[in-house]
Amino acid sequence: AQTVTQSQPEMSVQEAETVTLSCTYDTSESDYYLFWYKQPPSRQMILVIRQEAYKQQNATENRFSVNFQKAAKSFSLKISDSQLGDAAMYFCAYRSDFQISSGSARQLTFGSGTQLTVLP
């Protein structure tokens, strides 16, 4: 079974500064997807960014970018020019695809999360 580890339960960053959130995972698969989700106090899960494992280029979405190190099984999230609205719980997730009796299936396994505080 895949496992996802976020070793930083809490992080803080000064507004306008840059912060990096860490994530490692364990898998024997060669093709998979990785995601970062954000959960603000409203508890709505919001997709931040995704990365396909077969792509060598790191994904970027505006101020959010990832450092994907496939061999090291590492998938960190960098938030540049941090804003107060970035304060949230951030979850790293791994998607696995497999076969079941009724066809193909996919699951997302989540890390335990990193609570990010943005200081004004």
Next chain:
Amino acid sequence: DGGITQSPKYLFRKEGQNVTLSCEQNLNHDAMYWYRQDPGQGLRLIYYSQIVNDFQKGDIAEGYSVSREKKESFPLTVTSAQKNPTAFYLCASTSGAPLHFGNGTRLTVT
């Protein structure tokens, strides 16, 4: 607007009672999921369904049951056999890479 609707937002029950959480999606997604979230923990998979009339247990299925009679609906029943039912429950669906989530239901059992 397409999306996933979970109802109610807050639910209170007495210990020993079964309770059903609703999840409806109008995104025409094939796959639907139920996750449980406890304080300080990530999301843990309870059940998932890839197609109508078929579903599989996730990592923490004990004390829960589901049905998938319609593509758009995937209700979760928390039975009296679930030892610690108080939690935040999230429903999700997908037809491709990212999961789309509902707004969640906070269940409190006393």
